[in-house]
Amino acid sequence: MLSMTMIFARGNRSFASSISALIISAAMITGAGAANIATTYNESCAACHDSGALNAIKKGNSAKWQLLIKQKGMPALIDSVKNGMIQMPAGGLCEACSNDDYRKLIEYMSK
Numbered sequence: 001m002l003s004m005t006m007i008f009a010r011g012n013r014s015f016a017s018s019i020s021a022l023i024i025s026a027a028m029i030t031g032a033g034a035a036n037i038a039t040t041y042n043e044s045c046a047a048c049h050d051s052g053a054l055n056a057i058k059k060g061n062s063a064k065w066q067l068l069i070k071q072k073g074m075p076a077l078i079d080s081v082k083n084g085m086i087q088m089p090a091g092g093l094c095e096a097c098s099n100d101d102y103r104k105l106i107e108y109m110s111k
């Protein structure tokens with residue numbers, strides 16, 4: 001009985017570790033070539049733009065993002081993030097971001 005429990009416990013642990021290995025490799029695949037941008041996105045912009053909290057345009061809603069990029073232009077969008085908007089805090093929670101980072105983040109969200 002005891003050995004049965006031990007086998008079960010061991011099996012469970014390897015199941016858990018293969019799940020985390022899967023998550024790590026999935027993150028590596030999506031982050032290929034844009035690892036820093038993906039990380040920066042997750043650490044700052046994702047707080048609102050992943051869920052659409054406070055009416056932020058969701059990441060992946062390319063129709064809306066493309067329209068906005070066309071209407072306002074990328075430089076204006078970068079300024080919006082830097083200066084903040086009605087609900088978006090200035091800098092979008094990324095204090096270390098450069099203009100180029102913001103441009104990449106906006107492009108990343110628009111895909």
Ligand code: HEC
Pocket residue numbers: 044045046047048049053054055056057068072076077078080081084085086087088089091092093094097102105106
């Ligand atoms: C606290 C929530 C929040 C965070 C964090 C956030 N945003 Fe936003 N963002 C919003 C909201 C809400 C809007 C819609 C405008 C408004 O109401 O402020 C918006 C609008 C935008 C726009 C459109 C600007 C325009 O001129 O229409 C861009 C571009 C943008 N965000 C980029 C970013 C980037 C890049 C980051 C990360 C560096 C980020 N946001 C982080 C909430 C957020």
